[in-house]
Amino acid sequence: MSGNVNDSGERLANIQARLDRLPIRPYPRFWLVILGIGYFFAFYDILALSYAFVSPMVSQLKLTEILLSDSASATLFGYIVGTYVVSTISDYVGRRLGLVTNALLVAVGTLISALSFNAPELIAGRFIAGMGIGAEISIINTYMSEITPSHMRGKMTQWAYFSGALGFALAPFIALVIIPINADGWRYLFAIPAVIAVAIVFLRFSMPESPRWLVLKGKPDEAEKIINDMESFVKEKISTLPEIPAYEREIPGEHFPTREIFTKKYGPRLAIVASFWFLDYFLAYGILGFAPLIFVTSGFLFTTAVWYIGLGSTGYIVGAVSMTFIADKWERKYLIISALIPAIIAVFLFALALYDHSAVLLTIGAFLGSFATAFAVPAYTYTAEIYPTRARATGFALSDGIGHLGGAIVPFAFTAMVVLTTASIVKTGANFFILLGILEIIAAFVLLAGPRASRKPLETVSP
Helix, strand or coil, X not given: CCCCCCCHHXXXXXXXXXXXXXXXXXXXXXXXXXXXXXXXXXXXXXXXXXXXXXXXXXHHCCCCHHHHHHHHHHHHHHHHHHHHHHHHHHHHHCHHHHHHHHHHHHHHHXXXXXXXXXXXXXXXXXXXXXXXXXXXXXXXXXXXXXHCCHHHHHHHHHHHHHHHHHHHHHHHHHHHHHCCXXXXXXHHHHHHHHHHHHHHHHHHCCCCCCHHHHHHCCCHHHHHHXXXXXXXXXXHHHCCCCCCCCCXXXXXXXXXXXXXXXXXXXXXXXXXXXXXXXXXXXXXXXXXXXXXXXXXXXXXXXXXXXXXXXXXXHHHHHXXXXXXXXXXXXXXXXXXXXXXXHHHHHHHHHHHHHHHCCHHHHHHXXXXXXXXXXXXXXXXXXXXXXXXXXXXXXXXXXXXXXXXXXXXXXXXXXXXXXXXXXCCHHHHHHHHHHXXXXXXXXXXXXXXCCCCCCCCCHXXXXX
């Protein structure tokens, strides 16, 4: 195809071809830090709530088992609403404004959570924080896929996620230090992401808009300037740029983004990926939300359980770093499936740890589970790249948001298992972990039906 760029479809393809030819990262590492901090408070906040469940917060706010479930589910339902609403808006008004909105929602929601004096206030805070966290994951991955050359999308997204891995890894130790300080320690636990989110708002205003989005919205000159800056950044390091390759056109959007996703081409992709996320999030939130509670109520001391889970959480860092070396080497969906294997082993080890009251099995299980979580980050990259630019954020939001329904029903499923059975908490907890493992096995088979995506131009993956 020639380099003629008379219409927006060809201008968009030309922009992406110029980006894809760049052999190295075309932006400063600081961008990865700014985006990665979003991952940090997203993942830290998830764990913060689970540790608050075994703190004086429960008695202070008079939280029953049902109210505990409501507060956990409020975060996830907020996630579902936020990821769809903010992401759909970002398909119209831009990725950068979406990133700023996310941070503001997280700041407001976590601050309300920290200042709560009753269950309704806590639930409201969790819902608002969930809105920001859900949209955060969606728009970060959309933005990363659109500003990164195709041959390194997985690797760069993985490095951005590294800050999130730190959030997961540090949360148990922060909880171990803060919660025992005094009866209000749980409030400080929630306040940390509020402070971080406020700081990140100003930094995100300094980042450029997605050049691909700019072209689709009739602003090719602004996109051209951003690509020129990226090319200049790379030239300073390698002096000569490769030739611009032939490129595929992407069709500009004519419909509401949600309608675009529910077509014959993208509807099946939505069904596959949303089903995968539904099953995967059931496991993820089952562990993140209830593992500390299960181990403490089954006889482990709070400090003991959190300490061993914290030791195992070093797996987040090991998994995040390990995946950066292979994120773009192997087909994405197979990489994701390989990451599910240690997660499945982890939950079965948790079940054994309950029966044997074994700190060793608990630690190994925590390490494998955290390693698997960080190692599976290509699932986020994959979810973004299988939809077109004209509806990418919305497609991610629908896949991830529908998937989070799995996480949203976990509290009710766990509560039902506790209330409707006469078995001991040890047996109930073990059965719960085994259920999570079975669902994760099903998730692996579901993902096999997805399209290939690694190292391909976005227009080829999602025309």
